[in-house]
Amino acid sequence: MSDQTVRGHAAPHPEAPPPLSPPEEERVVARRGVDLAKWWDRVGILVVLVALVVLMIVIAPNFASVSNLFNIARSISINAILAAGLTLVILTAGIDLSVGSILAVSGVVSVLAATGGWPAWLAILAGVAAGCLAGLANGLLTAYLGLAAFIVTLGTMTALRGLAYTMTDGQPIVSNTLSFRDIGNGYILGIPAPVIVMLLVYVVIWFVLERTRFGRQVYAVGGNAEAARLAGINVRRVITSVYVIAGACAGLAGIIFAARVVSAQPTAGTGYELDAIAAVVLGGTSLAGGRGRLYGTLIGSVILGVLSTGLILLNVQFFTQLLIKGGVIILAVAIDGLKQRPLRRQRTRATA
Amino acid sequence: MxxxxxxxxxxxxxxxxxxxxxxxxxxxxxxxxxxxxxxxxxxxxxxxxxxxxxxxxxxxxxxxxxxxxxxxxxxxxxxxxxxxxxxxxxxxxxxxxxxxxxxxxxxxxxxxxxxxxxxxxxxxxxxxxxxxxxxxxxxxxxxxxxxxxxxxxxxxxxxxxxxxxxxxxxxxxxxxxxxxxxxxxxxxxxxxxxxxxxxxxxxxxxxxxxxxxxxxxxxxxxxxxxxxxxxxxxxxxxxxxxGRDVGDLYGHPPRHPGEVLLSVDGLTDGELIGPVSFTVRAGEVVGMSGLIGAGRTETCRLIFGADSARGGTVQVRGRTIRARSPQAAVAAGIAMVPEDRKAQALFLIHSVEDNISVSSLRELSRWSVVRRGAVRAGAREQMRKLGIRESALQLPVAALSGGNQQKAVLGRWLMRDADVVILDEPTRGVDVGARREIYELVEQLAAAGKAVLVVSSDLPEVIGVSDRVLVMREGRIVAELDSTTTTEEAVMSHATGTASSPSGAQHV
Missing domain, CATH: 3.40.50.300 (P-loop containing nucleotide triphosphate hydrolases)
Incomplete structure (x- = not known):
């Protein structure tokens, strides 16, 4: 409290405590609420992951083998990359349902480019560019026309799926000599290439989100878009940008997918958007925007991956797997809701 | 009894x-x-x-x-x-x-x-x-x-x-x-x-x-x-x-206004507001009064670019702001503390530090990378100046009292060192002590050569804190009064359209 004496006007009465301190009750309640939230943000989701891994090791003996762990890492990389881009979108209180379709279009574009004689790097670039373009469309429609992101991306999800079918005449284009196939199947220093790509994506996006001005603006826009606008932030540009980044990530994921199956599949990525959203929410990012961390999304993706692989190792029926995955997602959101309650209650109190 | x-x-x-x-x-x-x-x-x-x-x-x-x-x-x-x-x-x-x-x-x-x-x-x-x-x-x-x-x-x-x-x-x-x-x-x-x-x-x-x-x-x-x-x-x-004597709540030393910093000319939204023209000089505090619905907040939002104007110009230091948006206004050196701080100014779930630094990120970054030490030091400095305890730096701003929340919003603009500061109902929901501190901040802004525009429904406040009072009615400025000589009654009679009863204030 002593820091309060620096004010420039009449010194407080000697007996009275500084009269301008914020309400004690609010402070105390807030601190309690925040601590719980912080604790969960930091370690809660990790605890879930560790518990899950331990469970898997106990009940599925071959789970912990290096080759199996690499398999898991490889299998989660596509969803994790989608989820990384989606985290930015969800942090601005938006949503992108089209990432699965973008994945398909980008895969088709790169395979067509590669089979058309383009060098591998250019084919990859073309796929990412296609993803960016699709994201740009999402972003412009959402930010500048003020349309609801859910509806815009629902529309582009359908339209881009149609585009993928159109470009391939509805048939997979198989190319056994695909020049960039190593990005899906190769190894770098003994680590699967998609895992390396995934880690690079996370490092870059983590840096953008946590260290750059743009990253802070993403949080600000999600926290209160009107306040962000009145604080001088170009809200529309920020919103457009996050959709472009989500599109780029989906493009990259599409290239990896195409490389993995050595073909362009118009049906690729169907339903992936929901897995990606699940990973983001599981990682503690609030659908209301402004709150969440990228590393949570990575852990969320890993949890979903471990769960699927583990259930397969346990020979759990596919239908049952879906039941369990759905339950886990709802549980995670429920925990998220509980953790935010103390703060919310405190806020309504402060206004009462 | x-x-x-x-x-x-x-x-x-x-x-x-x-x-x-x-x-x-x-x-x-x-x-x-x-x-x-x-x-x-x-x-x-x-x-x-x-x-x-x-x-x-x-x-x-x-x-x-x-x-x-x-x-x-x-x-x-x-x-x-x-x-x-x-x-x-x-x-x-x-x-x-x-x-x-x-x-x-x-x-x-x-x-x-x-x-x-x-x-x-x-x-x-x-x-x-x-x-x-x-x-x-x-x-x-x-x-x-x-x-x-x-x-x-x-x-x-x-x-x-x-x-x-x-x-x-x-x-x-x-x-x-x-x-x-x-x-x-x-x-x-x-x-x-x-x-x-x-x-x-x-x-x-x-x-x-x-x-x-x-x-x-x-x-x-x-x-x-x-x-x-x-x-x-x-x-x-x-x-x-x-628990002590407050003294005169509004008293301020004589001010010496300098050059014109803010110049509003013929500003209108094409419907209800304007044309509005006035100037605010460096080191001057101008009050804006009027009934609810008279168009004070709307005028502020037009100046700041928060709503789009249909006509008129806004100049800061003689330079016209071309692209009209809050972003352009902030870049030109205008700051606005809006009426509803929770809905329009604060990021309630974010920390006090983030709330204070949000408008100064460009200055606090190098090649778009935020210098986190500078952000922290800058936010601390403002908190110290404003009398918000520094231990609250990382607390969500929602945990602060109304007065301290308002001070955090002010700190955001003090950090930017804006030339023109628009305060829309700055003391609404703020207790007497914090109110006094906000008046002192207004005083400091004026002393530092800023142009300050204060919108307030509180008559003693709007007269006491300002050098001139602009009275708005039905979207226009209907009077400009000298704060040293005017009275609450004079302001009110202009606000209501002279002798007519004040019940005409119902329309919004």
């Missing part, structure tokens, strides 16, 4: 602790039937905790509550209602998308023989309830289309129809125009004459003096004292509230 009868409501030794802190410390309080008992005190003094105990939202740790001398337990809002206690919160508890009648019937909807809603009966009952309190409101209108004042009337009508004997009003006039306030005062008098006991929480000395029979002052969770209004003068109460 007869003293042998037990008081309507009596609290003895009521205590509430939150962890290590005591929010209410052995409070004795009583309310007589047919009395207006004002509660005063700075934010966080314990008024709202007391209210929450009365409404059953918070359980007390010690003490007893009695109604008509009989001890009662209030363990939830239903109990409160059963004991005839009704609370009108600052933030209204109604459904804006429903009609007035539906709101009044909420939870007790009349049914037809067939079990469906009896809308006609609902409207008829609503009309009776509204007439009962003397409010002239059409029950079939959508509640959200009414002014805040009228919405409040609806809520009071609801409380009264539930046979409330104790009515607690929490800063009821904070969002009301003068005309609406007068209407509310009449309603308060009416309730009093019917023997209802009213607890009236307010920061406004003027209205407390007009309405209250007794005044109780809280400070730091303690009841400082209860006084008969007739026995004290306002300064006594202020002294009780802050």
């Amino acid at each position: 007869t003293q042998d009868r037990p008081p309507l409501l009596e609290l003895t030794g009521v205590t509430k602790r939150y962890g290590a802190t005591t929010a209410l410390d052995g409070v004795d309080f009583d309310l007589r039937p047919g009395e207006v008992h004002a509660l005063m005190g700075e934010n966080g003094a314990g008024k709202s905790t007391l209210m929450k105990i009365l409404s059953g939202n918070v359980a007390r740790d010690a003490g007893r509550i009695a109604i008509d001398g009989d001890p009662v337990e209030i363990s939830g809002p239903r109990d409160a209602a059963a004991h005839g206690i009704a609370i009108i919160h600052q933030e209204l508890n109604t459904v804006p998308a429903m009609t007035v009648a539906d709101n009044l019937a909420l939870g007790r909807e009349p049914r037809t023989r067939w079990g469906s809603l009896d809308r006609r009966a609902a409207v008829r009952e609503a009309r009776e309830k509204l007439e009962h309190i003397g409010a002239d409101i059409d029950p079939s209108r959508e509640l959200g289309s009414l002014s805040v004042g009228m919405q409040q009337m609806v809520e009071i009508a609801r409380a009264v129809s539930e046979n409330a004997r104790v009515l607690v009003l929490d800063e009821p006039t904070a969002a009301l125009s003068r005309g609406e306030s007068l209407q509310l005062y009449r309603l308060v008098e009416e309730m009093r004459s019917r023997g209802v006991g009213l607890v009236y929480i307010s920061h406004r000395m003027e209205e407390v003096w007009q309405l209250a029979d007794r005044i109780t002052v809280f400070r730091d969770g303690r009841l400082v004292g209860t006084r008969e209004r007739a026995d004290v003068v306002p300064d006594d109460i202020v002294r009780m509230m802050v």
